[in-house]
Amino acid sequence: MPDTKTETRTATLSFDGKSFELPMHSPTAGPDVIDIQKLYSSAGVFTHDPGFTSTSSCESGLTFIDGDEGILLHRGYSIDELAEQSHYLEVCYLLLYGELPDKKTLDNFEFTITRHTMIHEQMHNFFRGFRRDAHPMATMVGVVGAMSAFYHDSTDIHDSWQREVASHRLIAKMPTIAAMAYKYSIGQPFVYPRNDLSYAANFLRMCFAVPAEEYVVDPVLERAMDRIFTLHADHEQNASTSTVRLASSSGANPFACIAAGIACLWGPAHGGANQACLEMLREIGTPDRIPEFIARAKDKNDPFRLMGFGHRVYKNFDPRARVMKKSADEVLDLLGIEDNPTLQVAKELEKVALEDDYFADKKLYPNVDFYSGIILDAMQFPTAMFTPIFAVARTVGWVSQWKEMISDPALKIGRPRQLYTGPVQRPYVPIEKR
Numbered sequence: 488m489p490d491t492k493t494e495t496r497t498a499t500l501s502f503d504g505k506s507f508e509l510p511m512h513s514p515t516a517g518p519d520v521i522d523i524q525k526l527y528s529s530a531g532v533f534t535h536d537p538g539f540t541s542t543s544s545c546e547s548g549l550t551f552i553d554g555d556e557g558i559l560l561h562r563g564y565s566i567d568e569l570a571e572q573s574h575y576l577e578v579c580y581l582l583l584y585g586e587l588p589d590k591k592t593l594d595n596f597e598f599t600i601t602r603h604t605m606i607h608e609q610m611h612n613f614f615r616g617f618r619r620d621a622h623p624m625a626t627m628v629g630v631v632g633a634m635s636a637f638y639h640d641s642t643d644i645h646d647s648w649q650r651e652v653a654s655h656r657l658i659a660k661m662p663t664i665a666a667m668a669y670k671y672s673i674g675q676p677f678v679y680p681r682n683d684l685s686y687a688a689n690f691l692r693m694c695f696a697v698p699a700e701e702y703v704v705d706p707v708l709e710r711a712m713d714r715i716f717t718l719h720a721d722h723e724q725n726a727s728t729s730t731v732r733l734a735s736s737s738g739a740n741p742f743a744c745i746a747a748g749i750a751c752l753w754g755p756a757h758g759g760a761n762q763a764c765l766e767m768l769r770e771i772g773t774p775d776r777i778p779e780f781i782a783r784a785k786d787k788n789d790p791f792r793l794m795g796f797g798h799r800v801y802k803n804f805d806p807r808a809r810v811m812k813k814s815a816d817e818v819l820d821l822l823g824i825e826d827n828p829t830l831q832v833a834k835e836l837e838k839v840a841l842e843d844d845y846f847a848d849k850k851l852y853p854n855v856d857f858y859s860g861i862i863l864d865a866m867q868f869p870t871a872m873f874t875p876i877f878a879v880a881r882t883v884g885w886v887s888q889w890k891e892m893i894s895d896p897a898l899k900i901g902r903p904r905q906l907y908t909g910p911v912q913r914p915y916v917p918i919e920k921r
């Protein structure tokens with residue numbers, strides 16, 4: 488990774504009558520950062536930032552977000568242009584290797600990915616060990632973690648060839664694993680991948696085909712699926728990506744690290760929000776109940792939050808939500824689904840929330856999950872599959888960030904410090920004296 492840091496200025500930290508100069512770095516875009524790496528050794532203090540609201544944890548050249556303006560760029564290309572003009576595997580290549588591929592390079596990349604789509608046959612037994620009613624995310628965490636028990640030849644992180652193969656395997660096999668988790672949960676036979684289909688079409692087929700009849704992939708759904716994958720491909724240092732980076736900072740193998748990312752993604756504040764959002768829209772049911780739910784979201788004593796609203800970084804429209812909203816309209820229109828009640832509730836809820844001072848003051852706008860569930864629902868995916876689909880799409884982001892991190896000469900094990908508030912040292916009290 489090129490070193491883009493420029494140390495033109497310093498920041499001064501003063502306390503207890505002492506001053507410390509801290510180097511500052513200017514990124515290619517975004518706010519400057521104050522480098523506090525040597526703060527403890529020089530000043531003997533830590534900084535305190537739970538939730539990392541003001542902390543840059545790494546150098547990265549993959550994805551840039553301007554949360555105030557609602558801009559998302561992958562390797563400099565805007566998500567709007569990529570969603571409109573590119574497709575998922577091309578975006579995968581862009582994220583992994585930094586440039587848009589020419590035709591031959593893209594063909595080769597697609598060939599490589601499609602040749603890795605099957606999973607080791609013995610892994611089928613793993614699925615059969617789970618309860619049928621297991622959430623597909625639970626199954627995915629286990630099965631992806633188990634990949635390190637099957638693909639020994641791609642676990643050495645110091646070998647660039649093995650890193651490459653592991654990356655391709657993860658991107659190629661994740662749709663197969665997610666589809667198998669789904670098939671298992673509904674008691675249908677697993678459907679093997681078909682390499683003559685696109686990444687999105689193959690995934691749809693593995694989810695919805697049955698051996699008893701032919702399955703023809705609808706091109707409208709194929710395009711919508713591809714767009715959902717593209718919109719979720721990477722998102723800078725979010726919770727699951729940071730989890731992957733922290734796990735891999737210890738030298739853990741890539742399959743274990745990505746399994747950790749999947750586990751983190753599952754939470755309702757992160758990737759689990761798409762499932763939670765659709766369930767919320769259904770619970771609201773009709774537009775006349777919206778005021779009740781808005782009131783609950785604003786009530787400090789009620790833990791309820793408007794799912795699909797708000798973002799740590801975006802203080803404006805999530806650009807992915809804009810594309811997703813358009814896509815939802817297109818998909819429902821093309822599928823001939825008129826007057827979808829959930830979409831009606833979503834549109835009205837968005838309007839009411841955006842006009843409400845609470846949401847305006849806190850800069851809470853719809854995020855990517857607000858509309859994705861409506862599209863996935865129209866495509867006949869059950870809500871439990873929404874987050875696994877997010878995991879499939881985000882795998883390239885995790886893998887690209889992992890590769891970037893491993894090749895960074897500044898790589899160190901991640902080890903935050905703490906503001907200790909427990910008791911100071913005290914003598915052990917024998918049980919008979921307590």
Ligand code: CMC
Nearest residue numbers: 755756757758760784792793794795796797798799849854
């Ligand atoms: N509904 C109602 N109030 C909210 C919401 C919401 N969805 N989101 C934030 N707030 C309020 C929150 O109560 C807080 O109020 P106050 O300042 O009075 O205490 C204020 O806004 C700031 O919230 P925060 O929790 O400190 O902000 P955060 O940056 O830590 O959290 C978030 C970001 C995404 C976790 C949060 O907005 C949220 O829980 N949203 C709903 C879940 C969701 O849609 N998540 C998907 C995120 S996008 C997909 C992804 O990247 O995974």
